[in-house]
Amino acid sequence: MSESVSLTINGNKYSAAKGAYVLQVAREHGIGIPTLCDHEAIEPYGACRLCIVEVTRGTRTKIVTSCLYPVEEGLVVQTDSPRVIKNRKMLLNLLLARCSGNPVIKELAKEYGIEQPVFGEEYWEKHNCIVCGLCVRACEQVVGVSAISLVNRGISREPKPPFLEKAQSCIGCGSCYYVCPTGAVKLEDKNGVRHIYNWKVSFKLKKCGKCGIQWAPEAQLAFIRKKLDLPAEFFDVCPNCR
Ligand code: FES
Numbered sequence: 095m096s097e098s099v100s101l102t103i104n105g106n107k108y109s110a111a112k113g114a115y116v117l118q119v120a121r122e123h124g125i126g127i128p129t130l131c132d133h134e135a136i137e138p139y140g141a142c143r144l145c146i147v148e149v150t151r152g153t154r155t156k157i158v159t160s161c162l163y164p165v166e167e168g169l170v171v172q173t174d175s176p177r178v179i180k181n182r183k184m185l186l187n188l189l190l191a192r193c194s195g196n197p198v199i200k201e202l203a204k205e206y207g208i209e210q211p212v213f214g215e216e217y218w219e220k221h222n223c224i225v226c227g228l229c230v231r232a233c234e235q236v237v238g239v240s241a242i243s244l245v246n247r248g249i250s251r252e253p254k255p256p257f258l259e260k261a262q263s264c265i266g267c268g269s270c271y272y273v274c275p276t277g278a279v280k281l282e283d284k285n286g287v288r289h290i291y292n293w294k295v296s297f298k299l300k301k302c303g304k305c306g307i308q309w310a311p312e313a314q315l316a317f318i319r320k321k322l323d324l325p326a327e328f329f330d331v332c333p334n335c336r
Pocket of ligand 1: 128129131139143144145159160161
């Protein structure tokens with residue numbers, strides 16, 4: 095049996111498995127903490143910083159990212175102290191400056207009462223990507239392909255295919271698109287072809303032998319077939335018709 099510790103979150107006592115992260119424990123108890131770069135199927139990375147909380151151990155208090163901070167015996171956590179809210183608002187203001195037109199960021203900022211961004215129009219940029227790396231991590235950790243990576247440094251950092259050319263090893267599964275919190279990955283299924291514009295790739299979609307819908311990229315199905323050693327005809331019909 096795993097060892098457990100007791101901690102306090104927002105004045106209430108909880109017990110949790112030693113080594114669990116504060117964010118995970120808070121969520122298990124229905125305590126909301128905003129996040130953008132967190133996904134349950136992917137290792138935490140601490141990129142967006144929105145999940146910050148205030149933790150106290152003994153007489154020391156500090157701000158930490160809850161997605162990466164392990165619980166420990168006697169830890170006291172505040173998820174929405176004035177200091178946390180002030181810092182979170184600044185983070186949202188920075189995100190607003192980078193992604194000034196993005197509806198997800200604008201909505202989050204609104205929830206935190208930010209009507210007027212701190213940084214004026216002269217600082218506004220039109221990115222949708224917050225460089226959280228979820229697309230890269232999903233491709234590597236969940237799909238096992240690593241078709242894309244984060245390139246460059248500082249404000250130029252961004253997810254890209256190798257050498258900024260077509261992502262040769264992409265299988266078109268769209269995991270990057272599904273996990274992206276801000277809709278920065280552009281995917282479209284059109285006329286039997288899937289396009290993922292960010293990685294400059296297009297894939298023919300497999301047509302179901304029974305109902306005729308075009309349901310998944312052939313490259314993705316070939317990848318799964320090979321990995322699981324499935325017979326060639328395994329994906330000839332879609333999951334609904336099987
Ligand atoms: S969710 Fe923790 S830093 Fe993004």
